[in-house]
Each structure stands twice: as structure tokens, then as C-alpha cells.
Amino acid sequence: MRPISYSRATDAATAVAAVSSDPTSEFLAGGTTEIDLLRQNVLHPRRLVDINRLPLTDIGTTRDGGLRIGALARMSEVAASPLVRERFPMIRQALELGASAQLRHMASMGGNLLQRVRCPYYRDAQSSCNKRDPGTGCPALEGFSRGHAVLGVSDHCIATHPSDVAVALAALDARVHTLGPHGERTHAFDDFFLLPGDSPHREHPLEHGELITAIEVPATPVARHSLYLKVRDRASYEFALASVAAALSVVDGTVADLRVALGGVATKPWRARRIEDFLIGAPANRDTFAQAARGELADARPTLMNAFKVELARRTVVRALETLVGDTGRSPA
Template identity: 75%
Template sequence: MRPISYSRATAVADAVAAVAADPTSDFLAGGTTEVDLLRQNVLLPRRLVDINDLPLTGIEDRPDGGLYIGALARMSEVAEAPAVRERFPMVAEALVLGASAQLRHMASMGGNMMQRVRCGYFRDASSPCNKRDPGSGCGALDGFNRGHAVLGVSEHCIATHPSDVAVPLVALDARIHTEGPHGRQVHALDDFFLLPGATPHLEHPLEHGELVVGIEVPGLAMARSSCYLKVRDRESYEFALTSVAAAVDLADGVIRDVRLALGGVATKPWRARRAEELLRGAPADIGAFRRAAREELAAARTTPLNAFKAELARRTVVRALATLTGTEHAS
């Protein structure tokens, strides 16, 4: 067992300073991912700074009808908050579907944004993985990749992003607030998650010691009737094969505005901007939904084992939109 030093921070500035000063250190919140990776020798910090005493647990109303969610708010608390359930049901649904009750009580919102991939090759310290060991190769490319990504992939990495709640947050244009050695920063969530490209080990634009302190969710009236649809191998706690976060503004059978994001099929929470573009001003019918879904998934790069994901994602988009618009759905 490798020795690891441990300390508790009571102020954000102290936590940032402690981690920034030591390149072998890391923050520790709920620990639902970090502890597993420590046990598997995937993460090798020599010092952990516990941030659970920091005052970052609030869920605050914003003047535009949005919310500011503290990074240490637990997933269960956010899922049960009346403001979240009423104004952003797709966020509440994604949180409930994203983990078991035990994990939701421990896992923090900030930690969820920073969680690492569940790719078996990343989590096996003896396998090649460009995320864990840059330049070593990607074992998943020619390995068992049934659950891997078909959008946003590169020849260096096809690992699927694991977060459920990040999917509706990307659809809502949420922003991540951080505190770091150079002060306060705000990152658009869609920019916060990086595509793997040639540098899959770089997952976020954060410098060492930069701490996620909150998530800002802008107000969006149509989000009140939104939904999060998740398809998985089993009904109990499981990662998504595909998922869709959707919100629709409908008037006289025409889609005035729409928000769509996909999970389970991409290397980051995937904002379906091409599908949104095609749906705005279109009739709310199955034909329009299918055309938009087909265009969004046209860029999919599949393997023999995960080729089913492209069609499954298309069907899930259609089903989510049909559910929201009350359109009869024939799969």
C-alpha cells in the first residue's frame, strides 16, 4: 500500500493553495470515483486534500429563474430539491437514474463533473490507455468496445463519457465556476468537456489546483416540461448505452425551440446542435424527429461491437421527442 498524506481544508483559498503547491496532490470530495481509482493504482496522488468542509453545498435561485448549485451539493439533495424538480425535471431525472441511492447520497455535483471514464482499459493499470499513459495506445480500439463511443472519437481514444447529469446540463447551456491559482473562472459546460483528439489525457481546461466550486444553470421556461430518457442493459443501476435530454417549446404543432443532448454514445456529453437546427420551425411529427436524429448520428464512427448504438441513439431521440410532444410513436 502506497502511503498517502491527508489534510482537511476549511476555506476554498486554502484548498486551492494546498493542491496548487504540490503537483502530486488532489482534491477529495465524495470519493465515489477517486477511491476506486486509488485502489486500482490508476490514480497515484501522494496527498489528498479533503474539501467536504467547504461552504459549497447551497442551491440558490437566480433572477432569471435559473439556479446556482454548489459543487459539494450531493446528487440526492439536488435531485430532491423542489426548484430542480419543478423547473428542470430532466436534471432531477438524470440524477436519479445516474447512480444507486447510496452513491447519490455521497457523490457531489462537482465530483460528477470531474469523474473519470469507466473504460475497462483505463481502469486496468496493465492495459494500454492514452488517457492514463499518453502515447501507450488505446486497448479499446481493437478490444472489447461494445459500450464505447461513436461520436467525438479519435484514433487515440473512444471512451464514453460516464456522466448522466452532465447531459441535461449541456443541453441547458450550464456554466462551471472554478477557483484556482489565478482566481475565479467561468467555463461554458460544453467547452469544459474536451474531445480526445490527440490528447485524450486532457479532459478539462483546468490547471492543477483549480477547483470546481459551482454549477450555474440558466433559466429556461421550456425546461419545465423536459425529460431525460436513458436506455441501459438492465433497469437497476447501470451506465447508459444511450440517453437523451430533451426540452421542446411547441406552438400550434410547430417546434419553436428545442434543446437536445445525448449521453452514452460520445466521448463527452453531446449537444445535438445539428438536430436542434433541423427541428426549429419543423412540424412536431415522427418524420421530422427521424430526419433530425438521422442527421445528428450521420457522423457516428462505429466498430463491429458498438454499431448498434447509432440506431439505438436515433430511436431514443425520436422517442424522447414524441413523449414530450404527445406524438404517437411507431418505432
């Protein structure tokens, strides 16, 4: 047994001060990932600061008509919001496909963004892992890697980012607001998730004790016509093998506006800018969709076990875009 002290914060400044002043402290929100990792002896905090009573649960509009989500809003609350369902259906779908109802009622939006990878080597305290213990190696490179990443990988880590809703937020140019020991900061969503490079243990640009306070999504008219398509081994609350968050506007058979991000195949929520750049102004048909998807996956670095993900991701992109165009008539769920 390892003793862990526990305290409850009543305001954000107090919570930040408590954690930032003690390198062995961590925030505790929904706990749906953190408690598991404590039990598995992967995380070793000596103090948990409970932030569930902080007033960070609002879901509302911004001045420009965008969306602002408090970091402690529960996944189920956000998915049920009429504002989200009407203006950002891809967010709603990603949340509902991301976890069971029980987990969605507990898990916070901020915690979802910070959830740790599902790599079995990371979660086995007896295995070496550069993400958990820098410099010890990455067994997945030569070992079991079926669920691992093919984009954004390095020679030090190929773990896949696990969040579904983060993929939708990446497609929508979300921003992450934080409060830390040096005040408030705003992080562009793509900058909030770091590629592993030679320091895979550093996943975010956050200081110790820096707290997510809100997630902001700018007004994005094209998002009203969007979806989140998730391909997995089973239909019931499994992590993605490949997923696509896409929003599409077509005018006279030509792609007028497009947002695309990939999940399940990369070390971070992967904004598919090559697809966007290629397709905007191009005919909205299967051939151009397939060509764009091939270009996005051109730099993939698969292992022998996960090479199937390259073709799976390509096909998932095409299916998602065809669904939005209306050619297939199939449900994205």
C-alpha cells in the first residue's frame, strides 16, 4: 500500500497553488483513467487534489457564436446539449461513441483530453516504456503493436492517442484555456498535443499544476453538416482502429469547405490538412476522396502488425466523406 493524501479545492486558484507547489501532487477530476493507473502502479502521486467542486461545468455560446465548454463538464452533459447537437454533431457523435454511459456520466471534458495512452506496455508497470520511464525503450516497436499509431510516430514511441472527442475538436480548430502558476494561457488545439519525438513522456506543453479551465470551439458553419465515423473491433465501446471527424460543404458538385481529422492511427489527434488542401475546390466524388486519403497517409510508418491501418484509414476517410455527400446513404454510426 502506498499512502496518498487527499484534499478538495473550492476554487481554481487554490487548486493550482496546491498542485504546482508540490511535484508529487496531481489533479483529480472524474478519475476514470487516473484511478486505474494508480491501481496498476503506473502513476505514483502522493497527493490528489479533487477539483470536482470547481465552477467549470458551463456549456454555452461565445460572442462569435462558437461553443465554450467548461473543463469539468461531463461527457454526457456535452453530448446532450442542444447547442452541441445542432451546431456540432461530430462532437456529439464522438462523445457517444467514446465510452459507455456510465463512464460518460463521470468523465470530464478536460480529463478526456489528458487521458493517458492505452498501450499495454505503458500500462504494465513491469515493462519498459519511454513514455512512463524515459530512456528505457519502446517494446512496441518490435512487439505487439496492432493498435498502435502509423502517423506521427518516432523511434521512441508509437502509442496511439486514445481520445475520440479530441479528434472532432482538432478538426474544428478548438482552443484550450488553462490557469497555471504563471496565470492564464490559451493553447491552439494542434499545439496542445505534442508528437513523441525523442521525449514521448512529454505529451502536452502544460506546466506542472496548470489546470484546463475550458475548451472553446470557434463558430464553424460547416460543422452543422458533420460526422464522426469510428471503426473498431467491436461495436460496443472499443477504442478506434481508425476514425474520422469530418465536416463538408459541397456547392455544385465541388468541395467548398472541409474539415477533417483522424483518430486511432496517430500519436495525437491528427488534423488531415493534406486532405483539406487537396479537396477544397475539387470534385466531391469517390476518386478525389481516395486520392486525397492516399496523400494524407503517404508518410505512414506502420509495423508489420498494424500495416492494415493505412488502408483502413484511407477507406474510412472515403466512407465518411461519401456519407456526408449522400452517395452511400449509410449511417455513420
